[in-house]
Amino acid sequence: MAEATDDLSAPLGRDGVRGKRRFRLPFTPIQALALALGLFLAAFAGFALFHDDPLGGEPLTRIAIAPSPGGDKAGAKTSETSAEKPAMAAHGTEAPSNKAHPGAGAEQRTVTIIDGSSGAHQDVKIAGEASEKDAAAPGVMPGIDPRLLEKSRYGMIPTMADGLRPFTAYAGEADRAKAAKMPIVAIVVGGLGVGAAKTVDAILRLPAAVTLAFTPYGSDPAKLVERARAQHHEILLQIPMEPYDYPDNDPGPQTLLTALAPEQNLDRLYWHLSRFQGYAGIANFMGARFVATDTAMAPIVKEAAKRGLGYFDDGSARSVAPSLMAAQAVPFARADVTIDGVPTSAEIDRALDKLEGLAKERGLAVGVASALPISIERITAWTKTLDSHGLLLVPLTTAMMKSKSS
Structure with missing residues (x-):
């Protein structure tokens, strides 16, 4: 009877013998993954905050220079640490090396390119003797006479x-013999270099006889100039110069200013x-105040004469x-008409008619x-009529040369 009572009072679904307790993790798999990710990020x-890497993982290059016979101790140095030579190889140039002593023969160099992320090394041997002229070659545009270049700190x-x-x-x-016998017109389209699309449009649509003036700004003015010369x-x-309302109206970095000393300008x-x-020459970009200041302009004109520029x-x-250029015998021209002072078709056509009248007179x-689209359109159309009007573009x-000779 007691045994029956125990069976009736026992909780339903439980056996008389207690089973083993099953082990359970205190967190879910998703929580474990989140914890691991957090530890990795920490x-x-x-590492980024406290690891001392002065080069910040940048690619490096090392140059090994063979010792030159009869050279001094400095010439016997065969390698430099990667920390001493930043990797200019990653930007298309190589780190400079010591010159071999005269008579030492060809300079043997090995460039070691180090990947800043993986640490992989790649040795590239450079054979032959490198001259100073060859070293300057990467900075020279195609079709440029190297004799007409001088190295500056820039x-x-x-x-x-x-x-x-x-x-x-x-x-x-140009047909200069023909230009000497008939009325001529010259057109300068400026403000190019900033805005590749409008610059290329001007290069391709305007006649080759139209002179193009480039500002020194833009991401790659040299490439655009090269394309223009190819056409x-x-x-x-164009040299940025100080206008009357500077600095409210700022031409851009490195603007020539009347307040600066001549050496600074x-x-x-x-x-x-x-x-x-x-x-072939330089021109002012803005600069109404600067070009009106004799003491500021004189050194610039003298420098243009020294460097053979118009x-x-x-x-x-x-x-x-005008007076400064005449004193220095610098080839000079001054704009007679601003063609798109009012950038509408009617006003541009009126300005071109005025230009034509002055040329004949x-x-x-x-x-x-x-280089406004409307300006390029109207100038291009107008130049096609010049032959029938007895003018030469x-x-x-x-x-400049015709003005000087006359």
């Missing part, structure tokens, strides 16, 4: 050599001159450039325009 952050800038000057070397092609356009470099000029090569003035009424006239340098 370890990565700690890069290669134009200079004169062997009686040759950039003004004549890079002048656009036989004559090139000018010349240093800024060298920066602009080094941005690309192959231009100068184009966009037509500022107070500019002292005086024998030559110079117009200036910006010429590059700016031809107009």
Whole structure:
């Protein structure tokens, strides 16, 4: 009877003998995955914060230089640590090496390229003797006469050599005999280089005789200038200069300013001159105050004469450039008409008619325009009528030479 009572009072579904307890984890698999990910991120952050890597994982290059016979101890150095030579190889150049002593023969160099992320090494042997001229070659655009280049701290800038000057070397092609006998017009389209699409449009649509003026800005002005020269356009470099409302109206970095010493403005000029090569002259970019200040302009004009460049003035009424250029015998031209001062078809056509009238009256006239689509369209259409009107379209340098001779 007692045994029956025990069976009746026992909880339903339980056996008389207690079974084994099953082990259970204190977290789910998803929670475990989240914990592991959090630990990994914490370890990565700690490594980034506290690991001392002064190069920040950048690619490196090392150069091994064979000792030169009879050289001194410095010449016997065979390698340099990767920390001493940042990897210029990753940017298309190589780290500089010590020159071999005269008579030592060809310089043997090995460039070790180190991947900054994986640490993999790749040794590249460079055979042959590298000259100073070869070392400067990567910074020179195709079709540029190396004799007309001088090294500055910013890069290669134009200079004169062997009686040759950039003004004549890079002048656009023209029938100068024909230009001497009939009225001529020259057109300068400026503001190029910033905005690749509009620049390429101007290069391809405008006649080759139209001179193109490039600002020193833009991501790759040298590439665009190279394309323009391939289309036989004559090139000018526009130098940013101080306007009257500066700094509210700022032409851009390295602008030439009236408040700076001549040495400072010349240093800024060298920066602009080094941005690309192959231009026949320079021109002001804005700069109404600067071109009207004799003490500021005089050193710039002298430098243009020293480097064999022409100068184009966009037509500022107070500019002292004409008298300064004449004193320095710098090839010079000044814009007679701003073609797209009012950028509408009717006003541009009216300005072109005025330019044509001045050319017939005086024998030559110079117009200036910006690279607006409407300007390019109207100028291109107008140039197709010049033959029937008894006019010849010429590059700016031809107009400069005709003006000087007359």
